[in-house]
Amino acid sequence: MISYALRRVLSAIPIALIAVTVCFFILRLAPGGPFDGERALPPNVMANLRAYYNLDQSLPMQYLIYVWRLLHGDLGPSMVIDGFRVSDLIRIGFPFTLTMAMSAFVVATAIGIVAGMIAAVNQNKWPDYVLVLVVMIGVVVPNFLSAALLQLVFGVYLKWLPAGGWVNGSLTHLVLPVTVLAWPHAARISRLMRGSMIEVLGTNYVRTARSKGLGERLVLARHAIKPALIPVVSYLGPGLSYLLTGSLVVEQVFGLPGIGKYFITAALNRDYGIVLGTTILYMFIILALNLLVDMLYAWLDPKVRYR
Amino acid sequence: MAGITGKDAILTDYANKLEKLDAPKGRSLTQDAMRRLLRNKAAMVSIILVVLIVLAAIIGPYFVPWGYAEVDWTSIRKPPDLSKGHVFGTDQNGRDMLARVLQGTQMSLIVAGVATVVSVVIGVVYGAVAGYFGGKVDAVMMRFVDIMYALPYILFVIILVVIFGRNPVLLFVGIGCLEWLTMARIVRGQTLTLKEREFVEAARAGGAKPFTIILRHIVPNLTGPVVIYATLTVPEIIITESFLSYLGLGVQEPQTSLGTLISFGAPVAEVLPWMLLAPAGVLVTLLLCLTYIGDGLRDALDPKDR
Numbered sequence: 001m002i003s004y005a006l007r008r009v010l011s012a013i014p015i016a017l018i019a020v021t022v023c024f025f026i027l028r029l030a031p032g033g034p035f036d037g038e039r040a041l042p043p044n045v046m047a048n049l050r051a052y053y054n055l056d057q058s059l060p061m062q063y064l065i066y067v068w069r070l071l072h073g074d075l076g077p078s079m080v081i082d083g084f085r086v087s088d089l090i091r092i093g094f095p096f097t098l099t100m101a102m103s104a105f106v107v108a109t110a111i112g113i114v115a116g117m118i119a120a121v122n123q124n125k126w127p128d129y130v131l132v133l134v135v136m137i138g139v140v141v142p143n144f145l146s147a148a149l150l151q152l153v154f155g156v157y158l159k160w161l162p163a164g165g166w167v168n169g170s171l172t173h174l175v176l177p178v179t180v181l182a183w184p185h186a187a188r189i190s191r192l193m194r195g196s197m198i199e200v201l202g203t204n205y206v207r208t209a210r211s212k213g214l215g216e217r218l219v220l221a222r223h224a225i226k227p228a229l230i231p232v233v234s235y236l237g238p239g240l241s242y243l244l245t246g247s248l249v250v251e252q253v254f255g256l257p258g259i260g261k262y263f264i265t266a267a268l269n270r271d272y273g274i275v276l277g278t279t280i281l282y283m284f285i286i287l288a289l290n291l292l293v294d295m296l297y298a299w300l301d302p303k304v305r306y307r
Numbered sequence: 308m309a310g311i312t313g314k315d316a317i318l319t320d321y322a323n324k325l326e327k328l329d330a331p332k333g334r335s336l337t338q339d340a341m342r343r344l345l346r347n348k349a350a351m352v353s354i355i356l357v358v359l360i361v362l363a364a365i366i367g368p369y370f371v372p373w374g375y376a377e378v379d380w381t382s383i384r385k386p387p388d389l390s391k392g393h394v395f396g397t398d399q400n401g402r403d404m405l406a407r408v409l410q411g412t413q414m415s416l417i418v419a420g421v422a423t424v425v426s427v428v429i430g431v432v433y434g435a436v437a438g439y440f441g442g443k444v445d446a447v448m449m450r451f452v453d454i455m456y457a458l459p460y461i462l463f464v465i466i467l468v469v470i471f472g473r474n475p476v477l478l479f480v481g482i483g484c485l486e487w488l489t490m491a492r493i494v495r496g497q498t499l500t501l502k503e504r505e506f507v508e509a510a511r512a513g514g515a516k517p518f519t520i521i522l523r524h525i526v527p528n529l530t531g532p533v534v535i536y537a538t539l540t541v542p543e544i545i546i547t548e549s550f551l552s553y554l555g556l557g558v559q560e561p562q563t564s565l566g567t568l569i570s571f572g573a574p575v576a577e578v579l580p581w582m583l584l585a586p587a588g589v590l591v592t593l594l595l596c597l598t599y600i601g602d603g604l605r606d607a608l609d610p611k612d613r
Binding site: 152 | 465466
């Protein structure tokens with residue numbers, strides 16, 4: 001297990017490095033820049049700005065400087081807001097984004113697994129049909145639309161919940177955004193869980209367990225749940241990264257103070273510093289999550305370790 | 308000559324009946340799949356609905372009395388009203404919502420088509436090449452796919468918007484260039500098994516060049532998974548497009564798309580609900596139908612379910 005973990009960590013390092021390189025060069029090769037304002041800057045100001053951001057160096061040199069700083073934990077400066085760094089953005093926005101994504105993740109995973117099990121046990125009966133419909137809506141309706149519709153129904157017509165905005169520490173302001181974020185995730189998980197559970201319930205060892213007289217509840221708890229969870233676990237990593245990036249949209253729609261708002265503004269202002277830093281941060285998170293999922297996977301399914 | 312008991316007549320009847328059954332003739336895989344698809348009610352209804360929506364988006368605008376950018380000064384912010392020809396009502400500028408929804412659907416379908424074609428072409432070629440050559444080539448090519456998977460999708464799309472700015476078609480060629488990863492993985496897996504088959508060996512023995520084998524013998528055998536995956540890519544691109552337009556990054560006025568319409572409808576939905584409900588209804592119907600078609604095709608083409 002330990003050697004497997006080490007192998008996975010080592011193989012993630014070159015991936016991270018190449019991904020950083022791809023991001024860096026794509027953004028540097030993009031046309032336009034943060035200093036293309038309405039009126040042209042005086043040449044000497046421009047020269048100073050370029051020198052300040054190392055843009056006067058050759059491209060490979062800029063890349064080396066960037067990687068060197070990255071290794072020291074510096075994701076780079078904003079090129080539009082003076083003195084503002086990606087690390088400041090993370091300090092301001094990331095706790096919020098993380099709270100949103102994690103609460104949606106926990107809620108959705110729990111609901112998804114339980115719902116998938118219920119549907120599998122009652123295959124082709126009414127709980128299954130209801131669930132399949134709810135899941136279909138969750139998978140199909142894009143989050144900005146479900147956000148708009150939920151805002152309209154619960155925020156405007158029924159007035160049960162605030163339709164948007166943020167008051168520090170107010171949980172009611174989080175209910176709608178977390179619901180919008182969690183729904184598709186719960187839907188996908190329950191779909192996976194339903195499928196794999198149906199498959200597991202048809203296997204020989206479950207039949208054996210039943211035939212030796214175990215109650216249905218014990219069969220589920222002891223024999224069916226763990227193997228049925230394997231496909232679900234493999235989706236958790238991509239799922240969480242999907243929630244983290246999906247949170248950008250939901251924050252924008254509900255006017256919440258996470259990273260999303262800053263990122264989209266920065267992209268529109270061609271603030272390549274912020275865009276590059278945030279992209280790389282997310283990439284590291286996704287890589288770390290995938291590693292974590294691989295470990296979980298190896299723990300659940302011993303065959304994986306020896307491949 | 309009929310016997311006393313009429314046994315011969317019964318046997319002849321039976322033989323005729325057997326002849327009419329097509330069992331001895333055998334059915335091709337495609338016929339088999341078509342038969343199963345025709346039996347799938349959800350998929351058939353979805354196909355009909357999608358065809359109707361596509362037809363409406365293409366020829367509908369010629370039958371609507373109002374243009375999508377035309378202003379009717381006598382009815383601004385009006386709910387649906389048949390007498391004036393505004394079936395879906397009008398927006399704040401007095402433009403007919405039906406005309407706008409049709410034009411928006413057309414735009415969404417065009418960009419989805421462009422991006423899907425791009426992603427399928429790249430994905431099939433990439434996956435088939437990696438799978439066919441195998442070994443080091445495969446390892447390097449698939450490692451690159453792993454790396455691309457690690458990049459956050461939405462962030463990359465927003466970067467593309469910055470690069471391609473306001474040209475929707477170019478933008479969606481770019482998005483197609485991001486969407487091919489899963490396609491490549493599926494195609495590679497299929498190619499790995501296909502290339503061991505006898506007909507590929509025969510082609511190789513006959514002296515066919517690798518790329519001829521890939522294009523003539525491997526790619527045609529990939530039709531099933533490619534068609535399924537393409538049907539499921541279309542709704543994904545439509546969602547991406549709507550999402551970009553929703554953020555104000557996609558299609559620009561007076562052109563419109565379903566996402567743009569929803570983003571204009573959402574803030575005023577409290578007083579002018581038809582502005583949100585009309586495009587949202589079309590979007591959800593389209594997405595639901597495409598997903599059902601994809602699922603139906605998968606069930607029909609999956610040989611495991613026979």
